[in-house]
Amino acid sequence: MPEPKTQTDREGGGLPEGIEDVAKELVQKALLEILEEADDDRAAVPDFSEAYPIAAEHLRKLVAESFGETRQEGPELEYVSEGAFCYDYGRVMIFNRLQRPACREVPVAERAVFLPHCLQNRKRCTAEELDLYDRCGQCGACAIANIVQMAQESGYDPERIFIVGGASVIPPIIAAVEPGAVAGVACMEELGMIIERIVSRYPMPPSQMSLLRRRGCRNTRADLADVKAMLQA
Numbered sequence: 001m002p003e004p005k006t007q008t009d010r011e012g013g014g015l016p017e018g019i020e021d022v023a024k025e026l027v028q029k030a031l032l033e034i035l036e037e038a039d040d041d042r043a044a045v046p047d048f049s050e051a052y053p054i055a056a057e058h059l060r061k062l063v064a065e066s067f068g069e070t071r072q073e074g075p076e077l078e079y080v081s082e083g084a085f086c087y088d089y090g091r092v093m094i095f096n097r098l099q100r101p102a103c104r105e106v107p108v109a110e111r112a113v114f115l116p117h118c119l120q121n122r123k124r125c126t127a128e129e130l131d132l133y134d135r136c137g138q139c140g141a142c143a144i145a146n147i148v149q150m151a152q153e154s155g156y157d158p159e160r161i162f163i164v165g166g167a168s169v170i171p172p173i174i175a176a177v178e179p180g181a182v183a184g185v186a187c188m189e190e191l192g193m194i195i196e197r198i199v200s201r202y203p204m205p206p207s208q209m210s211l212l213r214r215r216g217c218r219n220t221r222a223d224l225a226d227v228k229a230m231l232q233a
Contacts, residue, residue: 015080016082019082022082024093026090027090027097031094031097045097052098056094059090060087066086069081071084071087077216078214079214088211091188095209103233106179106180109157110181111160111181112162112181112183113184114186115161115163115185116164116187116220118216118220119144119221120218126138133162133163135161136161136163143221151183154232167194171204181205181207182207183230187212188211191209208231210227211226
C-alpha cells in the first residue's frame with residue numbers, strides 16, 4: 001500500500017494527501033471478498049443485502065490492521081483520523097459499487113437528489129422553505145448552488161432536487177415523487193441510516209452517495225469532485 005504524503009495544512013482536517021487513494025486500495029481488497037472482478041464497474045453484483053455486510057466487515061478489518069482504529073473519538077468535525085476516514089469513505093464506495101449497475105439503468109431525469117441542510121449558509125440562504133424540504137434559491141452563498149447547477153447540467157430535473165434536514169424525511173418524499181434512483185450527500189451517520197434500511201430490504205430505489213468531508217449540524221463541507229462523480233454514475 002502506498003504511503004500517503006503528509007500535508008498538515010491540507011483542506012479537510014489535515015488528513016494526508018492521497019488518503020482517498022489508500023481507501024480505494026482497501027476497498028478493492030474488500031470487494032474481492034464478494035466480486036470476482038472488483039474493477040469491472042458494469043458487471044452484475046450479488047444480492048446487496050448479503051454482499052454489503054461481508055465487504056464492509058472485511059474493510060473494517062483491513063482498516064483496523066492498517067491504522068489501528070476505524071472510528072474518530074473527540075469533538076472534531078473535520079476528519080483527523082486516517083482510519084475513520086478510510087472506513088467511512090470506504091463503506092460509501094462499497095455501497096456505490098454494489099448499487100451502481102442498477103442506478104445506471106435509470107435515466108438521470110428520473111432520479112432524485114437529496115442534499116443536506118447543514119451545507120446551507122443560513123445567514124444568506126434564499127432557499128424556498130416547503131413542508132418536508134427546501135428548494136435552492138441559487139443565491140450562491142453555499143455549495144448547494146454549485147451542486148444544483150452540476151445536477152441540472154447532467155440532465156437532472158430541478159423539481160427532483162431536495163434540500164432536507166435528515167434521512168428520516170427521505171422516505172415520504174420518495175413515496176410522493178417515485179424516483180427510479182436516488183443520489184444523496186450526507187455525513188456517515190445519515191448515510192449509515194439509509195444503508196441499514198437497504199440492507200434490511202426496506203423498499204428503496206437504487207442509490208449513489210457522497211460523503212461530507214466536514215460533519216456537524218451547520219457549515220459542513222462536500223467534495224464537489226466526488227459529488228459530480230456521484231451525479232454522473
